[in-house]
Amino acid sequence: MENTDLELFDGYIADSLSLEDKSAFEQRLETDASLKKRFEEYKVIVGGIKISRANALKQKLVRQESKYVSTPSIKPVLYKIAATLIFVVAATFIVNQFTSEKSYEELYQEYYSPYPNIIDPVSRSEKNNSSSLFQLYEEQKYTEVINALEDKERTEEERFYLSQTYMAVGQFNKALLEAHKISTNSRFYAPSQWYIALIHLNIQDTTALTKQLDFIITAKGDYKKRALDLKENL
Amino acid sequence: MKKKELELELFEGLKAGNEGSIINVYDLYRSEFIHWCTTNYSTDEESAADIFQDTVIAFYYNIRNGLLRELSSSVKTYLFAIGKNLALKKIRKEAKMVMNDEVLELNAAFTNLDLFEESDRKKIVAELMEHLGEPCKSLLQLFYFDRFTMDAIADRLGYKNENVAKSQKLRCFNTLKKLALERFSQDDI
Numbered sequence: 001m002e003n004t005d006l007e008l009f010d011g012y013i014a015d016s017l018s019l020e021d022k023s024a025f026e027q028r029l030e031t032d033a034s035l036k037k038r039f040e041e042y043k044v045i046v047g048g049i050k051i052s053r054a055n056a057l058k059q060k061l062v063r064q065e066s067k068y069v070s071t072p073s074i075k076p077v078l079y080k081i082a083a084t085l086i087f088v089v090a091a092t093f094i095v096n097q098f099t100s101e102k103s104y105e106e107l108y109q110e111y112y113s114p115y116p117n118i119i120d121p122v123s124r125s126e127k128n129n130s131s132s133l134f135q136l137y138e139e140q141k142y143t144e145v146i147n148a149l150e151d152k153e154r155t156e157e158e159r160f161y162l163s164q165t166y167m168a169v170g171q172f173n174k175a176l177l178e179a180h181k182i183s184t185n186s187r188f189y190a191p192s193q194w195y196i197a198l199i200h201l202n203i204q205d206t207t208a209l210t211k212q213l214d215f216i217i218t219a220k221g222d223y224k225k226r227a228l229d230l231k232e233n234l
Numbered sequence: 235m236k237k238k239e240l241e242l243e244l245f246e247g248l249k250a251g252n253e254g255s256i257i258n259v260y261d262l263y264r265s266e267f268i269h270w271c272t273t274n275y276s277t278d279e280e281s282a283a284d285i286f287q288d289t290v291i292a293f294y295y296n297i298r299n300g301l302l303r304e305l306s307s308s309v310k311t312y313l314f315a316i317g318k319n320l321a322l323k324k325i326r327k328e329a330k331m332v333m334n335d336e337v338l339e340l341n342a343a344f345t346n347l348d349l350f351e352e353s354d355r356k357k358i359v360a361e362l363m364e365h366l367g368e369p370c371k372s373l374l375q376l377f378y379f380d381r382f383t384m385d386a387i388a389d390r391l392g393y394k395n396e397n398v399a400k401s402q403k404l405r406c407f408n409t410l411k412k413l414a415l416e417r418f419s420q421d422d423i
Contacts (some may be wrong), residue, residue, distance in 0.1 A: 006404055010321060014381075041411065041414075041415070044353070044355045044356055044359060044410075044414070045359055045407070045410060045411055045414060047353070047356035047359070048355070048356045048357070048358065048359020048360045048362070048363065048410075048414070049359065049363060049374045049375060049379065049410075050295075050356075050361075050378060050379045051356055051357065051359070051360035051379045052359070052360040052363035052364070052375060053375035053378075053379035053380070054291050054295070054379070055360060056375070057253075057256065057291045057294070058287055058288070060253070060256070060257070061256075061257075061260055061287040061290060061291070062287065064257055064261070065260075065264075065283050065287070066262055068264075080309070105367070106364065107361075113253070113257075114253075114254075116254050138252070138254070139252075140251075140389075140390050141389060142389070142390065142392065143389055143392060169390075169391065169392040170368060170369065170391075170392070171328050171392075172316060186237075201354070202272070
C-alpha cells in the first residue's frame with residue numbers, strides 16, 4: 001500500500017479530511033473499483049488491529065479479576081466468583097495442555113504490566129507545572145526519564161523505575177542490569193525479582209527464567225502465586 | 235478525595251491513555267456492576283465479570299476515539315449504560331431470540347459497540363498481529379485503537395521523531411496486510 005493511500009484512508013476514518021477532500025474521496029470510491037477494494041481491505045486490517053488490542057486489554061482485566069480470588073477480606077458472596085474463576089482458570093489450563101501452548105511472547109504480554117508509580121502519583125486535580133521523574137514515567141514519557149537518569153548516580157527508587165522504563169521501551173538488557181542492582185533491603189527488591197523473571201521470559205532465556213521463578217517461589221513473597229502460575233504455563 | 239473529583243481524575247487518566255486508569259476504573263466499579271448485572275440480567279457472576287471487562291474496554295475506546303469528550307454524567311452512569319447494552323447483546327446472542335430493543339440514551343458513547351463486531355477476517359488479522367511481533371504490534375495498536383498521535387507514539391516507543399515512526403507504521407501495516415491477504419487467499423482455495 002502506498003503511503004498516500006494509507007494517509008488518505010487514515011484521514012477518512014479519523015474524520016480529519018477537509019469537506020472537499022472527504023467528498024472527493026467518496027466520489028472516487030464510487031467510480032474507482034480498485035480504490036474501493038483497497039479501502040475495504042484496509043478496514044478489515046484496522047478492525048483486526050483493534051480486536052487484537054481489545055484482546056490484550058481484556059487479558060489484563062482478566063488478570064486483574066483473578067486478584068480478587070486470593071484476597072482474604074472479600075465478602076462471602078464474592079467467594080463464589082472466586083471459586084468460579086479458579087475453576088475457569090484451571091479448566092482453561094487443562095484444556096490448553098491438550099490443545100495449544102502459549103508462546104513466550106504471548107505469556108509475556110499476559111503477565112507483563114508496568115509497575116505503577118507509587119512514589120508520587122500524578123494528581124490531575126492539582127495544578128502543577130513540573131512533573132517529577134516518577135510522574136514522567138507514569139505519563140509514559142520514557143525518553144525523558146532515560147535522559148534524566150541514565151548518566152547520573154541513582155537512588156534505589158530511581159534505579160527501579162529506570163529499569164521499568166527500559167522494559168517499557170524494549171531495552172531488556174539494560175533493564176536487566178538495572179534490576180539486578182536493586183539491593184535486598186529495598187522495598188522494590190521483590191517486584192524487581194519478578195520483573196527480572198519477565199525479562200528472561202521476553203528474551204526467551206529458559207534456564208535463567210526457570211531459576212528465577214524457583215527463587216521467587218522459594219522466597220514465598222507476594223509474587224509467589226504469579227511465579228507458580230507462570231511456571232505452570234511454560 | 236471526593237467521588238466527583240476521583241471520577242474526573244479517572245476520566246482524565248483514560249483520556250490520556252493511561253492503562254493504570256483502566257485498572258482503577260475496573261477495581262472501583264467491579265463489585266457494584268457484578269451485583270447489578272447478576273440481579274437485573276440473570277447472568278452468573280462469571281458472565282457479569284466478562285461483560286464488565288468488555289464494558290471498561292469499550293468505555294476506554296470511546297473516550298480515546300473522541301466519542302466521549304466531556305463527562306456530562308458520572309462515570310458510573312456511562313459504564314452501566316454500556317454494560318446494559320453489552321449484557322442485552324450477550325443475552326440475545328446466547329438465547330438466539332429476538333427481544334424488543336430497550337430505548338437507551340442515543341449517545342454514541344453508549345451505543346457504539348462496533349469494537350465487538352468481529353468478522354472472521356478481522357479475527358484472522360488479530361491472530362496475525364501476534365506473529366507480527368514488536369514494535370509493529372504496539373505501534374499499530376497505539377495508532378488505530380488508542381489513537382495516540384504519531385508524535386506521542388514516537389516518544390513512547392523511542393523513535394527519533396514522528397516521521398521515523400510514520401515510516402515504520404507504513405512498513406508494519408504493509409507487512410500485516412501482506413500476511414493477511416496471503417492467508418485470505420489460502421482460505422479461499
